Structure formats: structure tokens, C-alpha cells
Amino acid sequence: MARVLHNLIAWGLLVLLASLLMAPAAVMAGVNKPVLERGKGERCVEDTEFMRRNHMALLKHHRDDTMRRGIRTTKHSLKGCVDCHASSKTGSVAASKEDFCMACHVYTGVKLDCWDCHATKPMKQYRPAATPRVTPLMVQQQGGQQP
Amino acid sequence: MNEQNLKPDSSDRRAFLKAGAVATGTALAPGVLLFGVAQARAPGEPASDKVRWGMIIDTTKCASGCSDCVTACNTENGLSGATGPQDSQWIRKLNIRHLKSGVETSLPMLCQHCEHPPCVDVCPTGASMKRADGIVLVDRHTCIGCRYCMMACPYKARSFVHEPLTDQNPEVPRGKGCVESCTFCVQKVDRGENTTACVEACNAAGHKAMLFGDLNDPQSEIAQTMKTYATTEVRADLRLNTGVRYQGI
Amino acid sequence: MPSQEFCLSPRECKPGQFWSLLAVGGLVMLGTLAAFFYLEHHGHVMTGMNNQIVWGLPHVFAVFLIVAASGVLNVASIGSVFGKKMYKARAPLSGLLAIAMLAGGLAVLVLDLGRPDRLIVAMTHYNFKSIFALNMIFYNGFFAIVGLYLLTLMDRRLNHWSKPVGLLAFLWRLALTTATGSIFGFLVARAGYNSALYAPMFIIYSFAYGLAVFILVQSVMYKWNNIQVDERILSRLKNLLAIFIAACLYFTAVLHLTNMYFAKQWEFERFILLDGGIYPLLFWGGQVFLGGILPLVMIFSRAGKSPATVFFAALLVVLGGHFQMYVTIIGGQAFPLDLFPGYAESSSFFDGVVHGYTPTIWEFLLGIGGIATAFLITTAAVRVLKFMPQDDFKDIELEAH
Numbered sequence: 038m039a040r041v042l043h044n045l046i047a048w049g050l051l052v053l054l055a056s057l058l059m060a061p062a063a064v065m066a067g068v069n070k071p072v073l074e075r076g077k078g079e080r081c082v083e084d085t086e087f088m089r090r091n092h093m094a095l096l097k098h099h100r101d102d103t104m105r106r107g108i109r110t111t112k113h114s115l116k117g118c119v120d121c122h123a124s125s126k127t128g129s130v131a132a133s134k135e136d137f138c139m140a141c142h143v144y145t146g147v148k149l150d151c152w153d154c155h156a157t158k159p160m161k162q163y164r165p166a167a168t169p170r171v172t173p174l175m176v177q178q179q180g181g182q183q184p
Numbered sequence: 185m186n187e188q189n190l191k192p193d194s195s196d197r198r199a200f201l202k203a204g205a206v207a208t209g210t211a212l213a214p215g216v217l218l219f220g221v222a223q224a225r226a227p228g229e230p231a232s233d234k235v236r237w238g239m240i241i242d243t244t245k246c247a248s249g250c251s252d253c254v255t256a257c258n259t260e261n262g263l264s265g266a267t268g269p270q271d272s273q274w275i276r277k278l279n280i281r282h283l284k285s286g287v288e289t290s291l292p293m294l295c296q297h298c299e300h301p302p303c304v305d306v307c308p309t310g311a312s313m314k315r316a317d318g319i320v321l322v323d324r325h326t327c328i329g330c331r332y333c334m335m336a337c338p339y340k341a342r343s344f345v346h347e348p349l350t351d352q353n354p355e356v357p358r359g360k361g362c363v364e365s366c367t368f369c370v371q372k373v374d375r376g377e378n379t380t381a382c383v384e385a386c387n388a389a390g391h392k393a394m395l396f397g398d399l400n401d402p403q404s405e406i407a408q409t410m411k412t413y414a415t416t417e418v419r420a421d422l423r424l425n426t427g428v429r430y431q432g433i
Numbered sequence: 434m435p436s437q438e439f440c441l442s443p444r445e446c447k448p449g450q451f452w453s454l455l456a457v458g459g460l461v462m463l464g465t466l467a468a469f470f471y472l473e474h475h476g477h478v479m480t481g482m483n484n485q486i487v488w489g490l491p492h493v494f495a496v497f498l499i500v501a502a503s504g505v506l507n508v509a510s511i512g513s514v515f516g517k518k519m520y521k522a523r524a525p526l527s528g529l530l531a532i533a534m535l536a537g538g539l540a541v542l543v544l545d546l547g548r549p550d551r552l553i554v555a556m557t558h559y560n561f562k563s564i565f566a567l568n569m570i571f572y573n574g575f576f577a578i579v580g581l582y583l584l585t586l587m588d589r590r591l592n593h594w595s596k597p598v599g600l601l602a603f604l605w606r607l608a609l610t611t612a613t614g615s616i617f618g619f620l621v622a623r624a625g626y627n628s629a630l631y632a633p634m635f636i637i638y639s640f641a642y643g644l645a646v647f648i649l650v651q652s653v654m655y656k657w658n659n660i661q662v663d664e665r666i667l668s669r670l671k672n673l674l675a676i677f678i679a680a681c682l683y684f685t686a687v688l689h690l691t692n693m694y695f696a697k698q699w700e701f702e703r704f705i706l707l708d709g710g711i712y713p714l715l716f717w718g719g720q721v722f723l724g725g726i727l728p729l730v731m732i733f734s735r736a737g738k739s740p741a742t743v744f745f746a747a748l749l750v751v752l753g754g755h756f757q758m759y760v761t762i763i764g765g766q767a768f769p770l771d772l773f774p775g776y777a778e779s780s781s782f783f784d785g786v787v788h789g790y791t792p793t794i795w796e797f798l799l800g801i802g803g804i805a806t807a808f809l810i811t812t813a814a815v816r817v818l819k820f821m822p823q824d825d826f827k828d829i830e831l832e833a834h
Contacts, residue, residue: 104323107231107315109374116354150550154324154359156352163354165259267781269483269789278784280776293772293780302622308565309558328555329547331487332565338622340770340782343484344547347476360476361547418772422621433773 071140076121082112092118115151120159129157224376236299236318236427237368238399239383240409241291243432245393246386248290251277253394256385257294260369262353272343272358274366275382280433289433292382292394295320295341295366296418297427303333303342312363318399318427319368327362334363338419341365368396399427450657451816458809465802468795469544477547480796485788486766491545493758494800497642498538498807499572499613500635501754503606504643506531506579510606513582513599519666519824524599526654526820527647528583530811531606534646535575537807544799564615571609578602587818610636617761624701625765630691634684638757641677645750648674650811652744654821662740663824671743675732678750682725685757697774704768705760709787712764715756724753763790 081088083095095113102108111117119130122137130137131152138157142149156163225232257275258265267273275294281287297320303312304320311327314320322333322342334342342365345358352358355371369380379396386394397406409415415429472479482489509528512521520527543549559566582602585595614635620626648670655662689706692698705712728746736742767788772778778785814820 100325102230104321104325105313105315107317107370107374108229109227111227119354153348154352154357154362156354156357158351158354160354163351165262165353269485269783270478272484273782276780276782276784278772278778278780280773280778282776284775289776293782293784304560305562306565306619307560308563308569309554310560311558326551326554326558327548328551330542330565331547332563332616334484334487335620335766336622338770339772340485340784344477344487346478346483363547419622 069144071135071144073137073140074122074124074135076137078121081121082117115155116160119155119157123157123159123162128159128162131157224378227374231315231317231319231374233316234400235316236399237297237373238318238397238406238427238429239297239368239380240395240406240415241428241430242393242395243289243291243430245391246290246292247389247391247393248279248288250290250389250391252385252389252391253277253292253382256381257366260353260372260381261356261367262351262358270344270346272345272364274341274343274364291430291433293339293341293418294382294428295368296339296424297366297368299425299427301424302336302338302422306332306336308332315370317373319370319373320365321367321370322363322365324357324359324362324364329361329363331363337365338422338424451812454812455809458805458812461801461805462809464798465544465805468798468802469549472795472799473549479793481790481792482796483788483790485783486763486790488762488766489790490763490792490796491541491799492762493755494803495538495541495545496613496762497754497758498534498541498803500610500639500758501642501646501751502531502534502538503575503610503613504639504641505534505647506602506606507640507643508647509582509586510599510603513586513595514603519669522824523647523651523822524595525583525586525818526651526815526822528579528586528602529814529820530647530650530807531579531643532576532583533807533810533814535572536810537803537805539572540806541799541803544802545796564612564619568609568612568616571605571612575602575605575609578605607636610639617765622770623765623768624698624771625705625761625768628688628691630684630688634688637677637680637684638754641674641681641750642754644670644674644677645747645754648743648747649751651822652740652747654815655740658821664738666824667740667743668738671732671737671746674743674747674750675729678725678729678732682721685721685725700771701768704787705764709764709767712760712767716760716764719756720753720760723749724756728753766790 083091088095096115096118099108099110099113100115102110103114118137122130124130124132124136127133127136131139131149133139134143136157138149138151254273254275254277255265257263261274263272263274275292278291278293280289280291282289297314297318299314299318301312301314301320304314306312308330309326309328311323311325312320312333313323329344331344334344342363344363345360348360349358356367358364369382372379372381378398383394383396386392395406395409397404399407399410401407409431410429413431415431416433417424417426417429480489505527507527508520509524509531511517512519512524512527543552546552548554555569559569561567578598579602582595582598585591585598611632614631614633617626618628618631652662689702692702703709705716707713728749731737731742731746731749734742737746767790769778769783769785769787772784
């Protein structure tokens with residue numbers, strides 16, 4: 038009985054180890070590799086191979102330049118990425134799992150928090166909320182009284 | 185607060201400014217031109233500390249009951265316009281009544297873009313920041329949502345985003361868990377439009393109560409107004425040297 | 434190792450009770466984590482906090498724990514720095530509670546952040562002008578120094594280091610509480626804060642809250658192990674507590690009396706002391722009476738010598754401390770900012786009106802998670818290491834004379 042258990046554990050571990058080794062192999066072999074929709078225009082602002090590895094560094098650098106110094110060049114801006122790479126189906130870079138950003142980020146399991154704040158659709162698709170409610174001018178009593 | 189008799193007569197003021205503009209335009213054309221170039225900076229050029237953006241609000245022209253500036257701000261920046269206790273308001277109409285005289289005044293209240301902003305002082309991560317050109321902003325990339333800046337702001341100018349947002353304006357990123365406030369429409373300023381949505385709306389409504397410009401440019405309308413009329417800072421006792429100033433109170 | 438060695442007491446082993454304690458603490462923690470993930474998903478819209486009351490119930494619990502954490506270390510300081518043997522026997526427990534409660538308080542603060550996922554940002558980006566950023570350094574340093582201090586106390590070879598390290602810990606905790614009080618003291622814009630008194634006042638509060646917590650924990654540990662606390666020890670602890678309570682009342686009185694001297698503060702004082710709805714009630718009934726006067730009367734009453742009376746007096750001080758934090762933190766924000774002195778103000782953004790606050794269950798669950806964290810750390814540590822105060826009665830005899 039103990040021996041059977043022992044064997045079972047040993048085999049289980051072996052299978053686990055093998056699958057662990059296989060996983061990166063599968064990635065390297067390009068199994069289930071995400072298929073990306075081609076962006077608009079002739080070519081990307083940098084080589085595709087370079088962008089694949091360094092887009093995050095470019096974006097971070099540009100983000101600080103724009104945010105803190107007011108530099109508004111478009112070459113490495115996130116808005117630029119969205120303009121070219123928004124999906125023809127969803128109009129967005131992150132609305133579905135096939136969209137440009139999500140396709141790779143789901144595949145590699147890297148969480149993105151850009152889209153908590155940034156729009157995932159190009160500017161030309163942006164419609165301001167139809168009619169923002171007009172602020173009422175009367176005082177709202179919030180369960181309080183004049184002090 | 186200034187006394188009522190310091191209120192300028194608006195028609196006089198405009199006439200004076202027109203005259204001033206013509207005079208400076210002819211006499212100092214090269215200087216004006218130079219400055220014009222500096223203001224419309226290239227996209228690759230950082231904001232300069234030679235500029236200080238500011239606003240003058242003439243409360244004598246601000247119409248009680250009008251909230252066009254608020255609506256324009258909401259549209260430009262993608263705010264819902266809801267006014268519950270948890271909703272963001274970057275600019276609001278404030279009605280004040282003098283307790284002794286009973287005189288009522290209406291004015292827009294927004295981030296005052298202080299030279300010494302308490303929100304920037306207290307921010308633990310440096311997310312609250314003042315740009316070289318005096319615009320006070322929140323860097324949402326480093327804001328952790330502690331809300332200490334909201335405790336520190338004397339003007340109640342800041343809001344916290346209480347729920348997840350979608351379909352933001354691509355030029356105005358906003359999101360759950362960060363603090364936000366008026367940006368002086370930094371996206372418009374950086375495009376070289378040098379105006380804000382609220383000011384445009386106020387002008388469009390014909391009130392012309394709000395004036396935006398570079399306080400450091402002696403030729404600008406705002407600097408001329410500052411030189412000619414008494415303006416006050418809200419909570420001047422704190423000596424924050426605000427970028428937004430009020431006339432007529 | 435034989436399991437008998439892991440016991441609450443050397444005399445009697447009750448592993449079942451240990452696990453049930455862990456289960457109780459764990460259950461509360463589970464509620465806290467549920468609340469955290471719920472709020473992380475939906476946002477703070479599910480809390481009672483809003484753009485007027487930006488810090489709510491979680492901060493009441495968190496700031497109490499942080500203030501009490503620095504105060505509970507006093508027991509150790511009196512032992513190590515001022516050389517009192519009776520307190521020295523309590524130094525390890527005091528240091529442990531300090532670490533546990535600080536961890537609990539900070540956990541709540543972190544769980545309440547709008548972006549708790551960016552904790553790493555808070556640890557890597559510092560604005561040194563911010564008292565908050567300085568606090569992060571003080572808190573982290575506190576863990577390190579008190580940890581080291583515990584090591585010098587518990588490792589015989591390092592014992593001779595306990596005095597200098599204890600002194601450092603003492604000075605560090607004074608700086609830490611100064612900085613914690615200054616979080617409020619530096620808020621120039623708000624009538625309820627903006628006073629240099631906050632720093633020393635928080636130090637005095639911390640003395641009382643910390644000692645009260647220590648008395649509570651020690652009483653429970655003694656009770657569970659059927660140990661009778663020595664009357665002389667109890668009497669000294671309760672007298673010290675009484676002095677601290679009186680000092681708290683004194684500082685509270687000075688704060689409000691100075692405020693009443695400044696005409697611009699009258700309206701706020703009227704609000705917090707007289708007609709501000711729930712806040713005067715919590716101030717007079719909770720902070721002053723339940724947390725101050727009643728425990729003082731109990732300690733000096735005829736029954737004051739019984740361990741039960743001292744226990745309940747300490748419990749009241751802890752309760753009163755929570756009332757105090759509620760009045761300070763939420764009452765201070767409920768009073769509207771005065772943008773235009775001499776004017777009545779109104780707007781869609783609740784200018785000129787008292788700000789309402791109704792906490793929800795979620796923020797309460799977040800808040801008590803701090804207590805649960807401190808409780809779990811203490812329970813586990815007390816079980817595996819010797820934190821139980823061991824008195825040498827000869828020393829107490831000597832010190833009594």
C-alpha cells in the first residue's frame with residue numbers, strides 16, 4: 038500500500054515537472070501564439086522586434102515627460118499606440134481578449150492598469166457623455182445643518 | 185475682502201484694455217511677437233517656468249444661476265456632472281452672502297493653482313505636483329489614493345474617484361482610486377489654445393467674467409488687469425499666492 | 434520538538450484554546466479581506482466616505498492602533514531606560530504588542546488606499562516635505578528598532594545592549610508619535626486641526642492608550658494561566674494609568690481653551706463642544722466621560738484595587754480612545770471649510786453645511802481587521818516565545834521602598 042502511494046507521488050511529481058518544462062517550450066515553439074491585427078499605416082514607430090521588448094520602457098519614459106514636463110510629442114505616446122492599433126472589430130485596444138494589448142498581455146499573464154484611467158479607443162471615436170447633467174445651484178443638505 | 189467701491193466699472197476697464205492693447209501692440213510689436221512664439225511652444229518643448237498660468241474671475245460679471253462654466257468643464261473633461269457626495273466636481277458655483285450686509289455674490293470655485301500648494305507639500309509620493317508653468321496636477325501614475333491632499337486643500341478643490349470609470353476622454357485620463365482636480369485644461373494649454381473650457385463657455389454666454397492667461401507676461405490681458413484693478417486671493421491669510429484671483433469681493 | 438513546549442503557560446497546556454483563539458482572529462481577518470476585495474472591485478463608492486469626509490472609520494481604528502502601538506512601548510522604556518525592574522520584566526510583551534499593533538494599524542491604512550496595488554510606489558517614491566512620507570520611514574524604522582530591542586531583551590548574550598537600544602527605541606517612538614500627531618497638526622486649512630498641540634497631545638494620548646492596552650493583554654494572559662497578579666504591580670500600573678488619563682484630559686482641555694481664545698475658532702468649538710449633533714455627544718459622553726472621568730473614578734474608588742476594576746477601567750480608556758479618534762478625525766472634517774470668512778456659503782459641493790457621514794459595514798470590517806492583525810500576531814508570538822511577564826519579587830520589594 039505504502040509502495041503504491043510512493044509510486045503515485047513519484048509519478049505525479051514527474052508529470053508536474055515535465056509539464057512545467059513543457060510550458061516555456063510551448064511558448065518558445067509558438068504554440069497558441071497570439072495573432073495580432075496589423076496596425077494602421079506603413080510601419081510602427083520603431084522596429085516590431087524592438088517594440089515587442091521595449092514598448093513599456095518607451096511608454097513609461099514618455100508618460101513622465103508628458104505628465105510632469107508637458108512634452109506632447111506623439112511618436113511614443115500611448116494615444117499614438119491606440120490610434121494605430123485599435124481593433125477593427127471593437128474599436129479598442131483592450132475591450133476583448135483578442136484586442137492588440139490584451140492579446141499578448143493575456144498570453145503572458147502580465148496585468149495592465151493603463152486602462153483603468155486611459156481611454157482604450159482613439160480620440161476620433163470619443164463622444165463626450167451626451168448631456169452632462171447641469172449642476173443644480175441650490176444647496177444640497179447632506180443630512181447636515183448650517184453650523 | 186475689498187470694499188464694494190473697489191469694483192471697477194466694466195465698460196471703463198474694457199476701453200482701457202483696448203487702448204492699452206493697441207498702444208503696446210504698436211510700440212512693442214517685436215516683444216509681443218517674441219512672446220507669441222514662446223507661448224505656442226512646440227510639442228517637444230517642456231512647459232517653461234517663464235510662464236505662470238492664472239485666472240481672474242470678475243464676480244461682478246458672474247451671473248447668479250448660470251453654471252455654463254461647470255457644464256463646459258464636465259463636457260471637456262468627461263465628468264458625469266452628478267453632484268452626489270461621492271461625485272467629482274472640478275469647478276462649482278459658489279453662492280456667498282455677506283453676513284452683515286446681506287449682499288450676495290456668485291462665483292466659480294476651482295483649484296486655485298497655488299504657488300505654494302499645500303496638496304503638493306503633503307503628498308507622500310510626489311504625485312501631487314506643480315508643473316513649471318504653475319499648473320497644479322495629480323500624477324495618477326504615482327497617486328496611491330491616500331486622500332491626504334484633500335485634507336490639506338483649503339479650497340475643497342479636489343475629488344476622489346469613488347467608482348470604476350469607462351469611456352474617458354482620451355486626452356483626460358481619469359480612474360478609480362485616484363484623486364483629481366481642475367487641470368486648467370492642460371490638454372488645451374499644451375495644444376497652444378491658451379484658454380480653458382470654462383473661460384470659453386463664460387465668454388460664449390456673454391458674461392466674460394473669467395479671464396485666463398499668463399500672469400508673467402506683462403502684455404497679457406490678465407497681467408494688465410492685475411495691475412489695474414484690486415484682486416483678492418481666497419484665504420489670502422495662508423499666503424499660498426494663488427494663480428486664481430477674484431475681483432469684486 | 435514535543436508539543437508540550439508550545440503552550441500559553443509553562444504550567445498548563447491548552448492547545449485547543451490556542452487554536453480557537455487563532456480561529457476567532459482568523460474569522461475576523463476573513464471578513465476584513467472580503468471587505469477589502471469587495472471595495473477593491475467596486476471602489477470606495479460602497480463606503481460612507483465621500484469627497485467631504487475623506488477619512489472615515491478605517492482611519493479611526495488605524496490611527497488609534499498606531500498611537501497606542503507607540504504608547505505600549507512605554508512599559509519597556511520605563512524598564513530599560515529608567516531602570517525599573519518591575520517594568521523590565523514586562524519589556525518583551527510591551528515590545529511585541531508595539532510591533533503587533535503598528536502592523537495592524539498600517540494594514541488598515543494600506544487596505545483603505547484608493548490604489549492599494551501601488552504600495553510599492555509608496556515605498557519607492559518619497560516626497561520628504563510630506564509628513565506622511567516621513568511617517569513611513571518612522572514606521573519602518575520602528576519595526577526594525579523594536580525588533581532589535583526584543584532581540585537584546587530575549588537573547589542573554591545581547592542583554593547588555595538592551596539599555597542603549599531601548600533608549601533609541603524610546604526616542605524613536607517619541608518622534609513617531611510627534612509625526613503622527615503632526616498629520617493633523619499641519620493641516621493649516623481646517624479649523625479642527627492646525628495646532629502644534631497635536632504632537633504633544635498625541636504623545637500623551639499614546640501613553641494612556643498604550644498602557645491601557647498593555648493592562649488588558651496582561652490581565653487576559655494572567656487569567657488564562659490562572660496567575661494572580663501581585664497587588665503591588667497592579668497598584669503601580671493603575672496609578673500610572675490614572676496619571677496618563679489625567680494628562681489626556683488636561684491636554685484636551687488646553688486644546689479647546691486655546692481655541693476658544695481665538696475668535697476665528699469659536700464656530701468650530703461651538704460645533705464640536707455644543708451643537709454639532711453626534712460629535713459633542715461623542716466628545717463629552719465618549720472621550721471625556723467614558724474614556725476619562727469614569728476610569729479615573731473607578732481606579733480611585735474602593736474597588737480600585739481589584740484586578741477586575743482595573744481591567745474594566747483600561748477597557749474604558751481604549752473605548753474612549755476610539756471615541757477621541759472619531760471626534761478628532763471625522764468631527765474635524767464634518768465642520769465645513771470657511772473659504773470666505775464673514776460670508777455664508779452654499780454650493781452643490783456641500784460648502785457651508787455640516788458634512789454627513791454614515792459608515793457602512795465594509796469600512797467597519799476593514800477597521801477591525803487591524804485589531805485582528807494585532808491579535809493574531811500577539812497570540813502566535815506569545816505561544817512560541819516567552820513573553821509572559823516573569824517577576825522577581827525581591828526587586829519589587831526593593832523598588833517599593
